[in-house]
Amino acid sequence: MSAPLASSKLDRRKLILAGATALTGAAGIGVAATLAKRYGLTPPDHQGIYNIGETLTYASQRILMARHPLAREFSAREISRVSPVKGKPPETETYHRLADASFKGWTLGISGLVARPAAFSLDDLKRFPVSSQITLHACEEGWSYIAQWQGVSLPYLLNRVGVTNKARYVVFYCYDGWWGSIDMDDAWHPQTMMALAMNGQDLSIGHGAPVRLRVARQMGYKSYKYIARMELVDDLKKIGGGLPDFSVGRKYAWYAGI
Amino acid sequence: MAESSDRPSPSLSGAVPDEEEPYAGHGHSLTVRITHWVFTIAFFFLVFSSFPILIAHPRFYWGETGAMGTHPLFVLPLPLRVGRSGWGRSIHFLAAWLSLFTGVLYVGLGMLARHFRTRLLPTREDLSWTNIRHVVSEHARLSRASLAGQFRYNVLQRLAYLAVVFVFFPLILLSGLAMSPAVTSVAPWLVVLFGGHQSARTIHFLIAALLVAFLATHLAMIAVAGFMPRTRAMITGRSRAARRTETLV
Numbered sequence: 050m051s052a053p054l055a056s057s058k059l060d061r062r063k064l065i066l067a068g069a070t071a072l073t074g075a076a077g078i079g080v081a082a083t084l085a086k087r088y089g090l091t092p093p094d095h096q097g098i099y100n101i102g103e104t105l106t107y108a109s110q111r112i113l114m115a116r117h118p119l120a121r122e123f124s125a126r127e128i129s130r131v132s133p134v135k136g137k138p139p140e141t142e143t144y145h146r147l148a149d150a151s152f153k154g155w156t157l158g159i160s161g162l163v164a165r166p167a168a169f170s171l172d173d174l175k176r177f178p179v180s181s182q183i184t185l186h187a188c189e190e191g192w193s194y195i196a197q198w199q200g201v202s203l204p205y206l207l208n209r210v211g212v213t214n215k216a217r218y219v220v221f222y223c224y225d226g227w228w229g230s231i232d233m234d235d236a237w238h239p240q241t242m243m244a245l246a247m248n249g250q251d252l253s254i255g256h257g258a259p260v261r262l263r264v265a266r267q268m269g270y271k272s273y274k275y276i277a278r279m280e281l282v283d284d285l286k287k288i289g290g291g292l293p294d295f296s297v298g299r300k301y302a303w304y305a306g307i
Numbered sequence: 308m309a310e311s312s313d314r315p316s317p318s319l320s321g322a323v324p325d326e327e328e329p330y331a332g333h334g335h336s337l338t339v340r341i342t343h344w345v346f347t348i349a350f351f352f353l354v355f356s357s358f359p360i361l362i363a364h365p366r367f368y369w370g371e372t373g374a375m376g377t378h379p380l381f382v383l384p385l386p387l388r389v390g391r392s393g394w395g396r397s398i399h400f401l402a403a404w405l406s407l408f409t410g411v412l413y414v415g416l417g418m419l420a421r422h423f424r425t426r427l428l429p430t431r432e433d434l435s436w437t438n439i440r441h442v443v444s445e446h447a448r449l450s451r452a453s454l455a456g457q458f459r460y461n462v463l464q465r466l467a468y469l470a471v472v473f474v475f476f477p478l479i480l481l482s483g484l485a486m487s488p489a490v491t492s493v494a495p496w497l498v499v500l501f502g503g504h505q506s507a508r509t510i511h512f513l514i515a516a517l518l519v520a521f522l523a524t525h526l527a528m529i530a531v532a533g534f535m536p537r538t539r540a541m542i543t544g545r546s547r548a549a550r551r552t553e554t555l556v
Contacts, residue, residue, distance in 0.1 A: 063337050066337075067337055067341070098401070100397065101401055101404070102397060102398075102399075102400035102401030102402075102403070102404050103397060103400065105400075105404050106400055106404075110487075110489045110490065113489070113490065113493045114489060114492060114493055118492040118493050119492060120488050120491070120492045121488075121491055121492070121495050121498070123371075127371065129372045129374075129377075130377075131374055131375075131376040131377050132374075133374045133375055133376065185371065185372070185488065185504060187486075187488060187504060188364075188374075189363075189392060189393075189396070190363040190364040190389055190392065191360075191363060191364030191366070191508060192364055192366075192373060192374035192375065193371070193372045193373065193374065193504055193505060194372045194374055195371060195372055265488065265492075266488045266489045266492050267488060267489065268488070296393070299390070299393055300393035300394040300397065301393035301396075302393070302396065302397060306487060306488065306489030306490075307486060307487040307488065307489065307490075
């Protein structure tokens, strides 16, 4: 009878070991969650187990990119011949009137937690230092293309209006009814820009005329088109009926660094 | 794991065939059993959630770029349906994180317990032509007796498991990461390694298909060897031989 006893003792030891592992794991997750919250490593759409994956992805990528590396850039030879357009242009009368007048009356308003709220016309933006990049635009659906974008660096604009310390997100409102936001890490990133031209030509209507955002380290759907105005905020719960991005209402992740 | 010597050896050799003896106590360790089932759940959700992602653009390319209007490498005959991949991707990433944690636990604890060296690394005898030819022919005949009466991993199992754990899962993880513009800003070499953004996507899909084929083979082999006893062994860790001895004693 001694042998079965020995084996049950072993089972108990294994059980204790498994229990200890599980407890350590649970405690580890708890500590990680607390730390993530303190250091701003939780995305604004984190809630419920469905979003644990998004939170882990956001936190780990923000840690990985602590030194703000640049997205890959390409040579002019690598620019794609095909650059598909997704979605329809805005159908509002305001947008049609602006487009008919070659966006003469269009302004980019920047408001919220800034020292000097401003509204820049298209001519203003064209006078600012030109920022240029040849980067990959990848749609979440799976297709991708390489193009050259030219415009004004978002950090340059943010410096002009003077961002206050409280600002945590930049919110973009678009003529097609879309709205969305990026955090200050992406807003201050040297490749983030308000693009006015693509492949040497003024941005086409399909690609978001007159100005679209370019966030090179995220999927294409975060590069908002048809920008109407921007707002700097400390809390995204106040915008868009509590949704930090229009796409979140359609079950798409707020953070799309993938 | 040293528990093998503590297990009672079958005393009624008449009731239990002799060759089953070595299996008593050679069941699956707790680590293997827990990680196996957690991983089963994670893998199910990974495959399940890949469909809404896949049907948004079931075309595959080679190189950096590819889209409607460019030449595809191959196109899957699936209905195109866009706008559904958001929730699919949420589940895909949740399951990917779960499988990563499980995989790290399995490999880490497995190394500590010398699981891979003692049970999965093929021995010299395993790799002899005579043995390989024998094992392959047994498999080809789908001989239940030979599979059910087998108490150590054969050479095909060893090579398949090692390839899945140490080659294909790392590759599918890396090719997935190579599609992330955030990750490749930190490690541009990763996407270069796979030959571009679209190549990484294609390789990710092909390895996924290979792993699903592995799962199908795994299930077929278990069905041949005896589905219930093998599943029970993966849950309780005990072989039928060990159980029978205990109930008899």
